[in-house]
Amino acid sequence: MSVNLAALLYLVAGALFILALRGLSSPESSRRGNLLGMTGMVIAVVTTLFVARVTDVTTWVLIIAGMGIGGGIGAYIAKRIPMTAMPQLVAAFHSLVGMAAVLVAAAALMTPQAYGIGMPGAIKTASLIEMSLGSAIGAITFSGSVVAFTKLQGLVSGKPVVFTGQHPLNALLGILMIAFTVWFCMTESHAGFWSLTLLAFLIGVLIIIPIGGADMPVVISMLNSYSGWAAAGIGFTLENTALIITGALVGSSGAILSYIMCKGMNRSFFSVILGGFGGEVAASGAAEERPVKQGSAEDAAFIMKNAGYVIIVPGYGLAVAQAQHAVREMADKLKAEGVKLSYAVHPVAGRMPGHMNVLLAEANVPYDEVFELDDINSQFAQADVAFVIGANDVTNPAAKTDPQSPIYGMPILDVERAKTVLFVKRSLASGYAGIGNELFFRDNTMMLFSDAKKMVEQIVKAM
């Protein structure tokens, strides 16, 4: 295959990837978009097989075995993974992209002739720079994602790990890494390459450990972005258009998602990176002495059945309790009673961007009943009931009224404007941000103390 034809085919693959993302602008076009993405991948792989002119049996065996083993594992995971575990799955997948980038960079360093970028010991300087960037970002993506995975999977505590001198240490290691990179690019020393890569692995761990559980949506998006830049770096090394385009797409996609998540929490990107926020902070006990109105499942069922318009506000607690199917059952009963029903989803309702939407979709909730914060906030004033389940901080009016509050300025769902607020919660404990919610003590609020799933099941029974 001629080099030019190959380059054009890689361009086609890149264009198909763009269309795959474009398809996600609506659920109807998304499935076709995904198929286009797969087509792009097939084109890229087949083109490469022609370019590489594979003739010997060993190579074919290695390629087929690698793809078979990897593909089999991937397909198995994709089929079996519960939707609640999507955040850690995505983190794990990011780590693989990072590791693959490191491996490819290392292979390019050892056998540059395979990539047409020079001979061992005489690689073009530009290629060396691209190689070190790809490898360093890949290594940071790998170890950072592994840490994020262990936190999300609950293997380690979600608490931020902070120690004195953390930031100076990180800065020092950063400078050291730049020094290693310069050393490597000047001399093509393999030791230089490995030192900078190992150091990048360490930095990846250090930049993620101080970030607490509540900031995980930002972390995942950020690592998504890193994996893209790593791919782009390798794309420059290999002079491959498909990789460069994809890297740029993924890099900017992750950056935009990080921005959206930061905005959803009213946190600046830098304060997230610096970390220390959103651990399992002890609840402040002072406010909890005040009286609250408590209700039973029967009360809730009665109120909702007689309502004209109910807005359900689901939070991550809903997913933890696996209550999404029960909620949908409740919604069906209400709809049968002629009650109008919507779902209101906050940008950071789940553990990753759009997570709550997937969980609701899995429970067979039609997506045209699910609304984003900006689209539904004005409707709470018309709603008879706001049914808050497993959410807390995203409804806390302190974000609007109390400049002292750590979540001040965060966009919230205006549930307090509904005639009645039903709050399903296990206790009066605070949310992730560690602050009490004044909403619990309002006259139009009724607390339903129970496990989310049990409570909803009881409400369904009471209907």
Place this chain on the structure above:
Amino acid sequence: MTEVAQIDPFVFRVSIFVLAIFVGYYVVWSVTPALHTPLMSVTNAISSVIVVGALLAVAVELGVEGTTTSKILGFLAVALASVNIFGGFLVTQRMLGMYKKKQTAAKKES
């Protein structure tokens, strides 16, 4: 006659890169927030196009020093990237299959 200066191909690649960032920026903003999770899983899958680099490493001709290591590294990278390609696209497909409109969701129930 003076020789016409050639543009380094690197410059073209940078141009593609910069333009692709802009394309990415606008395309991603048009993605509906409801599909942000599938967006992440599909970007994950497509960034595994890094497999092209891995395949070239596997296909390297043995002989010179370093080629065996390169082959092994390439093999590992092919396997890792394949997990991502298959896992990423299939999990995205599975998720997208769950998004239903009111009528279709109701039909499934009955």
